[in-house]
Amino acid sequence: MSRIITVLALTGLLTACGAPPPPDPERPPVPKAESPITATANTYKDAARSAVQATQAQAAAQAGAADAANR
DSSP, X not given: OXXXXXXXXXXXXXXXXXXXXXXXXXXXXXXXXXXXXXXXXXXXXXXXXXHHHHHHHHHHHHHHHHXXXXX
């Protein structure tokens, strides 16, 4: 009797822990709104990328000016 109860309990536990059903293709998931922390981090990353591009452009201009001065 206790074996039957144990088997039923394990079966119920395995059923409860099974994989969720696949998403319905007719209803795609709704995208979540961006969190304020993520928005702030993205702002800082964009500013850093812009600063890198500006620095690289300035370095290229100075290198070009130095090459022109050496000729």
